Amino acid sequence: MKSFKWNLINQSNIEDKSGIYAWYYDLSLGKKDIENLIVAISDIACSATKFEMVEAFLRKRIFSFFQEQPYNAKIEGKLMPSFQGVLEHVDICSSSLTEKIIINPFILYEVKKNIDLLSSEFMSPIYIGMSKNLFTRISKHKFLIESFKSEPRKAVDFTDRDESFAARVVARGMIETKLRVSISYVESDFGIHNIMENLLNRINYPVLGRN
Numbered sequence: 001m002k003s004f005k006w007n008l009i010n011q012s013n014i015e016d017k018s019g020i021y022a023w024y025y026d027l028s029l030g031k032k033d034i035e036n037l038i039v040a041i042s043d044i045a046c047s048a049t050k051f052e053m054v055e056a057f058l059r060k061r062i063f064s065f066f067q068e069q070p071y072n073a074k075i076e077g078k079l080m081p082s083f084q085g086v087l088e089h090v091d092i093c094s095s096s097l098t099e100k101i102i103i104n105p106f107i108l109y110e111v112k113k114n115i116d117l118l119s120s121e122f123m124s125p126i127y128i129g130m131s132k133n134l135f136t137r138i139s140k141h142k143f144l145i146e147s148f149k150s151e152p153r154k155a156v157d158f159t160d161r162d163e164s165f166a167a168r169v170v171a172r173g174m175i176e177t178k179l180r181v182s183i184s185y186v187e188s189d190f191g192i193h194n195i196m197e198n199l200l201n202r203i204n205y206p207v208l209g210r211n
Contacts, residue, residue: 003120003182009142014135018188020196021134022125022206023141025065026178029112033061038105047102054101055093063091065172066124066207120180127165127208130197132188137162138181145169145176168208 003024004013037057041050068089076082101107131137144166152170169179186193201209 001182001184003180005180006142006177009138009181014138014183015185016133016135017185018130018132018193019134019183019185020128020130020193020200021138021181021183022129022200023127023208024120024123024180024182025126025174026120026180027062027065027115027118027123028175028178029061029108029115031109031112033057034105034108034112037108041102041105050102051098054098054105058093058098059091063093065174066126067091067172068207120182125182125200125204125206125209126169127206128197128200128204129161130186130193132193134183134185138183141166141181142176145179149176165208 002013037053041053044050044053070089071087072084073087074082074084129137140162144163148166148170153167169176184196186196188194
């Protein structure tokens with residue numbers, strides 16, 4: 001398996017071969033964002049307000065990129081009323097983590113340092129795909145993401161999976177240079193690359209792996 005950062009995705013290092021691939025998003029925390037949070041909560045006396053501000057920071061800077069999309073749900077039973085509607089993913093920040101940050105907000109600088117050292121193996125893939133030509137497919141992803149960055153469009157406008165993926169990357173505010181792709185060359189004979197993609201999607205359930 002090989003992994004490539006955004007700026008290293010080109011013909012010279014991804015071959016025109018069949019295989020599977022997985023996109024990852026590298027987390028990061030900006031020093032200025034941390035500094036702004038520290039200043040903001042230092043001016044607040046109310047503990048509940050500080051708690052809300054830290055939770056909002058964690059959601060925006062970390063959890064929002066990996067939030068599950070809403071589910072259409074229907075519940076019914078024999079001789080029972082039926083219910084249907086949209087279920088939203090509720091991000092619940094760890095209260096103990098939030099409290100630690102309130103007590104010592106400067107710990108976020110240490111969190112940032114360690115996040116910067118993480119490799120993609122510690123992250124969940126945001127998308128898993130397959131192709132008979134990995135270079136062509138991955139280059140298409142990159143082109144679409146760059147195009148939609150300059151002209152954002154809604155994911156619902158597309159039936160093409162690649163376009164939908166690109167639109168959702170942009171909609172989540174992901175910085176494209178923090179995207180990386182891992183590839184594994186797999187023979188397309190007997191559709192083995194398709195089978196591997198099917199298995200991996202059902203093991204990982206990547207957040208952007210469904211239209």
